[in-house]
Amino acid sequence: MTGGPADRYSYGPWHEGPDPLAPPADLRDALDEIGRDVMSGSSPRSALEELLRRGTPRTAGLDELTRRLWQRRSEIQRRHRLDGTLGEVRRLLDEALAAERSALFPDPSDDARFAEARLDALPPGTAAAVRELAEYPWVSEQGRENYERIRELLGQELLESRFEGMKDALRSTTPEDVERVNRMLADLNELLAAHARGADDVDERFAAFMRGHGEFFPENPRNVDELIDALAARSAAAQRMLNSMTAEQRAELAELSQQAFGDPRLAQQLSTLDAQLRSLRPGEDWTSSGRFRGDDPLGLGEGVQAMTDLAELDALAEQLSQAYPGARLEDIDLEALERQLGPDAGVDARRLAELERELRAQGVFERAPDGSLRLSPKALRRLGETALADVVRTLRGRAGERDTAAAGAAGEPSGSTRPWRFGDTQPWAVSRTVRNAVLRTASRGGGAVRLDVSDVEVAETEHRSRAAVALCVDTSWSMVAEGRWLPMKRTALALHQLISTRFRNDALQLITFGRYAAPLELGELVGMEGTWEQGTNAHHALLLAGRHLRRHPDAQPVVLLVTDGEPTAHLEPDGTAEFDYPPSPRTLLKTLSEVDRLARLGAATTVFRLGDDPRLTAFVDLLARRSGGRVLAPDPDGLGAAVVGDYLRTRRA
Template sequence: MLFFRYSRWDGSQAAFPLHEDDIMEQLSESLMGQGDVGMALRSLLQRGVRGRYGQRLPGVQELLQRLRQRRQEVLDRYNLSGVLGNIQQEIQEILRLEREALARRSREAQEKLQRLQQEGKGSGLEEDLLRRLQRSLEQAFRFLDSLPQEPASAIQRLKDYEFTSPEAKERFDRLLQSLREQVLQRTFQDLLEGLKSLGPQDTQRLKEFLRDLNRLLEQRRQGGQPTFSQFLERWRHLFGPQPPNSLEDLVEHLQRQAAQLESLLQSLSPQQRRQVEQVLEQALQDPELAEELARLAFNLEDLFPMGPLRREYPFQGQEPLDLPQALDVIARLQQMDEVERQLRRFQQGVPGDIDLKVVEQVLGSETAQEVAYLQRLADVLEEAGYIRRVGTRLELTPKGVRKIGQKALYEIFTYIRRDRTGQHPSRWRGGPGERTHETKPWEFGDPFDPDLLRSILNALLREGPHTPIRLHPQDFETYQTEQYVQSSTVLMIDLSLSMAMRGNFLAAKKVALALDNLIRTQFPRDRLHIVGFSTYAREVKPEKLPYLTWDEFDPYTNIQHGLMLSMKLLSRCNGTRQILLISDGEPTAHIEGGQLFLQYPPSPRTIRETLKEVKRCTSKGIIINTFMLDRNSYLMDFVDQMTRINRGRVFYTSPERLGQYMLVDYIHNRRVQIGG
């Protein structure tokens, strides 16, 4: 008995759990052409998976397209023309406050001077001081008017200026402190939690920290092995609850933070870049701190180059960004770049996790859940028993091989049901064997296996509807039966390059998988061998069949060697023995006297040696049924000669109908008449 439990959806449950059978069926489509489980899985990850209820899990390619679209939306929205706009506005506001204070002091001085003159006291010391004050105020006005428009130069000159307005002075100091904190906090964001205010005491501690870190990096540059644990022990109180695990972790974090500013500078025009660099340089104020930061930047770049982290972003929108906003947007874009790198590595099968938290921040929670599903595809197949890990390689389990064969068999018989041609030999019917659904009038000597319903209906039709019903011998109808004979088969598959170039190989491989599955499940007493041939022939074990692929750099077709190997395999078998040959070309290679002979167009010598092998098969009672996927005149002439010798049948077919011809022909020709 089945029980179902329902609960309110809280966002954590899977909207459409991936079923392992759905994944395996779609994996088999890639495996047919790839011949490698790892490559087939990467192909599946790239294109995505369809759910059994119509839902669809997007592949990496679609996720990358979403990422590119999201990045372009940001670039089309913003521009960096105002990256120093808020600083310029703040400077203008400071200058306004200072001019107002100067004007107020100038008015006050002028009023006092006028009062002194009215009172007749205009020639004293006080008047002299007031006039000096007026000249000083006029110089201050001229200084403010002469300030350059560039924020960096204005800041540099204002540092030595003695403000008249306390409010203007306070705001200028606050501007410098804000810029300084932006530089340092961007460099050490989420790292040095012990530095909050960056006041004089914290600044001194920061300089000591940078000196120690630079010494550590310089030891590494000189080939030494610095002890990170000692460095961490001294400065652990600055790192907070999650300190870096190694020097590499610390450096990676610092480089990512530094890359935000570097990318911003790369994205600006040369003039803007120069202005921003000068503003940030002026903001540091402390020469020792500036020196240690420059030293750190050199050490980091020398040991661990930024590489792709230092990237220019072509902003082309209408919405301006100030400096903090620009750095925030750059950080978002760099997160997108990192997600893209992780997805591409995942797509290529490179070990490493995808940071789902970053994916959620960049593309949303739904996409993060989809990525989590993609990461689990291989685990789902492994837990279901379809694949297993052998070292770093993935391979199919016997259950996986059976699943692929079942899918191939289902697809072929689905095609047969959709398009029956009726061009196969009729089945033989008769005495004891496996019952069919057809009946015949009973005759003396037939096994008595009556169809009671039809027998009673015959009696009613003969005597009419009354009781009791009396059955006569002529009323009985018995089930017809058919018997299977044991069969040993070699399936010869052409693996030459032409099979792939003409689109024939996948159809041949699908037929081989389906035939193997059919025999394993329906005719377990039969034996099936598979021989692949191009320049040489080789046996392909059934468990290796899903990995079979064409010989990419081998254009020759050695049917002779394939027949030799097939005869050897069938020599140990009983019952009906047959060879099913799938090819799209005439023989262009043979072995003679232990030497390989190659020629294209086909040599009469190769044709002759191949037909000799056909005669040997015929003499041993081996039937050769040929399924040809081409109709050129040379090929048809060769096949005609082969069938005249062997009396086997030939089918000229297309890749789409190959399975229909071969599987139905195999089933029908296992049945023999034994009575009736």
């Protein structure tokens, strides 16, 4: 797009660079995926790597791109074989000999019989027969043409195997063309020899060489090193192709190459060139080979291109693996990827790189004091929003219950407003409602202002009472083993999000308990990994819950206990945890004593029982009776809705 003096613009097709109309990276879905993996025990770094490997619903991941690379590699080797040039030379030779014998048969002269004897005495090998016929006086025009075609084909294939595009450029070869190629090869070998010995005038030699022979190098190298890089990559691919042939095939080609264009100098110059390139670029792959087992024969030039493709595919697979130090998605060669897999693969790789870049740039991760990555508060808020939204959807689906949009039931304005919805009973926000009507009327050209249902906003209200909430969650190994680890964390996220956004005056304490109990911040709980640890110390957890409630004497006390096992550990006065299984009477007594203390503070403990163990069922029923609370037994997927619903019920009560 360009602008002119009179603000005129012209538009053209988009050719390269980022697609200006492409949708932005969907960070919300990506963050949900990362959060799910982190809560399941993965580190943030490995969760990000797993997301990039897995991809998103509209973008193929690194694993899928790698699978397609290996499929493409397998297809090349499974479809082709490398004896195309040998087979074509054999075919041309057989046709030439058949045409020559047909021309000699009607001739009764001794010369004709002698010629037939020469043909009968030809060695069985293709290369040896072609060499023997170098001085043969052909009688058949077709025989002569076929033989010349063999020489041209060998020359073209040899040059194509070292210089991409040379076969097409020399489709009809004249003696002048052959001489020009030989001169170019001689000058090229002199230039490389001067570079190898460190001559001072290499740059001048290179410039003169390109002026004289630049037509042979469409890639237009800018200096001698770029020229060597391009030539060495092609030469190494040709060597790998030879390595992939049988010893007999290599010997045939070596002998046939002496007949290229009927001039042995070409093979000699190419041999010298290969030796110099191998010396100058020993880091290229000169020794590996491939197994080709298909039915489609490839000529020398096509075979070298196949080997080049295989090497490119291997390099792309390494780039996609991201397994080397300092790996970044920006390292992926997008042009090579599109060459091998098509433009869609390039689009997917760009999207993945953009996704990784945006996740890092928008503060999804932050550095912990120990140097590791962790989810930022912004990311935790997003995960909490998702978890709470899932809980709300579950609560809405319960029969006989209606979701309320009120932030509280006391009728005191919170200062915020929202659009009216059917069933709302809150007072209208009159100024906002009138403003909406005026703006809507003005946007439609003016006129009399009339209220519409879409204009109405209501004032949100909230409770002014406070609650002190202790959410105690079991982190013993059974929670991991039974698949309850992720639902437990999502429950904590949902409750934390609800309290921090709708009941900001409430004080929430997250407490985990295994062999010991400990208060944790939300980020610590989200990133917490499951560990093999014996003990379910509900006694210690309830002690910490009581300490939290006593710090907020003016708040309504709420204790929520999530567990899948009966208490098997308690805390001794010296701070050590005593473990017994089955639970000792002392453990049960100390746990119930702490429940009684919480009851004296006015807290009714709600227990969320996960599992159907009879001993656990009996204990939590006793605990609920002692505390005046209740027991809920949700399945893991319904745990979040059960905890949040009970918190809201308790708060309304």
